[in-house]
Structure formats: C-alpha cells, structure tokens
Amino acid sequence: xxxVSQHPSRVICKSGTSVKIECRSLDFxxxxxxxxxxxxxxxxxLMATSNEGSKATYEQGVEKDKFLINHASLTxxxxxxxxxxxxxxxxxxxxxSTGRVYNEQFFGPGTxxxxx
Amino acid sequence: SQQGEEDPQALSIQEGxxxxxxxxxxxxxxxxxWYRQNSGRGLVHLILIRSNEREKHSGxxxxxxxxxxxxxxxxITASRAADTASYFCATDGxxxxxxxxxxxxxxxxxx
Numbered sequence: 447x448x449x450v451s452q453h454p455s456r457v458i459c460k461s462g463t464s465v466k467i468e469c470r471s472l473d474f475x476x477x478x479x480x481x482x483x484x485x486x487x488x489x490x491x492l493m494a495t496s497n498e499g500s501k502a503t504y505e506q507g508v509e510k511d512k513f514l515i516n517h518a519s520l521t522x523x524x525x526x527x528x529x530x531x532x533x534x535x536x537x538x539x540x541x542x543s544t545g546r547v548y549n550e551q552f553f554g555p556g557t558x559x560x561x562x
Numbered sequence: 563s564q565q566g567e568e569d570p571q572a573l574s575i576q577e578g579x580x581x582x583x584x585x586x587x588x589x590x591x592x593x594x595x596w597y598r599q600n601s602g603r604g605l606v607h608l609i610l611i612r613s614n615e616r617e618k619h620s621g622x623x624x625x626x627x628x629x630x631x632x633x634x635x636x637x638i639t640a641s642r643a644a645d646t647a648s649y650f651c652a653t654d655g656x657x658x659x660x661x662x663x664x665x666x667x668x669x670x671x672x673x
Contacts, residue, residue, distance in 0.1 A: 480660070488665070492661065537602070551661060558602065
C-alpha cells in the first residue's frame with residue numbers, strides 16, 4: 447500500500463514551453479501533497495505544499511507563477527512548469543500524506559525534466 | 563540546504579565494513595527521519611526517530627539523535643554493495659508535516 451506515482455518519469459522540452467507533471471496517490475487519499483526539486487548531486491528542496499481544494503503554499507524563493515500547482519482531488523496533484531528555461535531542468539519529486547499520521551509522507555519516483 | 567548539513571558528503575568503503583553518516587540540523591524538531599535514494603530514483607523511507615528518543619535500531623541500521631547538539635547519525639553495519647546510494651536526513655522543523663532535507667551523503671560500497 448501507500449504507492450505514489452508520477453507521470454511522466456522523464457520529459458524533454460524546448461525552452462519557452464510549459465510542462466505538466468502529475469502526482470497520483472494510487473491506493474490512498476492524500477489530503478496533502480508536497481513538491482520537491484532536486485538538483486544533480488544535491489538535496490531535495492521543498493517547493494510547495496498543496497492541500498486538496500485549496501491554494502498551494504509556496505516556500506520562500508519559489509516563484510508561484512512559474513511553478514503552478516493544482517490539487518484538484520484527493521488522489522491527484524499537478525505541477526506545471528510554465529515557460530520553461532534550461533535552468534528549470536531538474537529532478538522533481540512529489541510526496542503525499544494522508545494527514546492521519548504526523549510526518550508520514552510517501553514519495554513518488556520522481557520526474558526528470560530537461561529543458562533544451 | 564533548507565534545514566541542515568550532512569557529512570561526509572561522500573563515503574567509500576569495502577563490503578562488510580560499517581558506514582557512519584552524520585546529520586546536523588538548525589531548528590528544534592519533533593522527529594527526524596532517514597531516507598535512501600538510489601541514483602535518479604525516488605526516496606525510500608528507512609527509519610524515524612522521535613525527539614524524545616536517543617537511539618533506534620532497524621535491522622542493520624542504527625540511528626542516534628542528540629537534540630542538545632542538533633545532530634543525528636546513521637550507522638549501517640556489515641555493509642553490502644546493494645547499500646550503495648545517497649542517504650538523506652529529513653527534519654520537520656516543528657512545521658506540521660513539512661520535511662526539510664539535509665544535503666545528503668553519497669555512499670559507495672565496493673564489493
């Protein structure tokens with residue numbers, strides 16, 4: 447149980463285009479989902495927290511208009527990288543929480559974004 | 563990192579040896595967790611230690627926590643080549659359900 451999937455696992459796009467990444471909780475309802483960004487050989491940086499049905503809360507320094515997050519249902523959150531540039535190339539990981547157990551997050555496998 | 567640092571940044575050992583990784587954090591916490599990440603993959607949860615615990619074991623893993631020093635260590639005993647991965651600590655920084663990750667230690671276990 448507690449499986450989180452991400453789609454796509456890998457995406458290459460041209461500079462200026464927008465890319466949508468999906469995060470799904472497959473066998474549980476996720477009241478809260480989190481989006482992280484990881485640069486090569488670096489740690490995970492929390493980008494934003496999203497609660498189902500409400501606006502995402504972004505961490506300091508993360509551009510809201512650049513990284514659009516939608517959490518429309520209890521099993522799906524999406525991250526859209528708008529007008530992507532090469533510096534947006536990174537590994538994006540989502541996690542999901544039921545909200546029932548404090549500090550329990552289930553992580554997705556990650557999405558590798560490469561912007562040419 | 564958003565919360566803390568880990569050392570060493572990289573560690574290379576022979577199979578069978580023990581591996582020790584350290585994590586320091588900046589703010590008070592409710593608990594600290596250790597995760598493993600294989601190259602280019604997602605995170606695997608290893609162990610959680612609460613702020614009122616000093617030591618915890620799980621199989622070949624031993625985690626200690628010193629809240630006075632704001633530090634934790636992860637010991638992997640009798641390492642195997644399959645333990646090769648990056649290891650991260652994550653703290654909650656007293657924010658409900660938010661994780662802040664350390665910078666990670668890249669462990670290479672040579673067969």
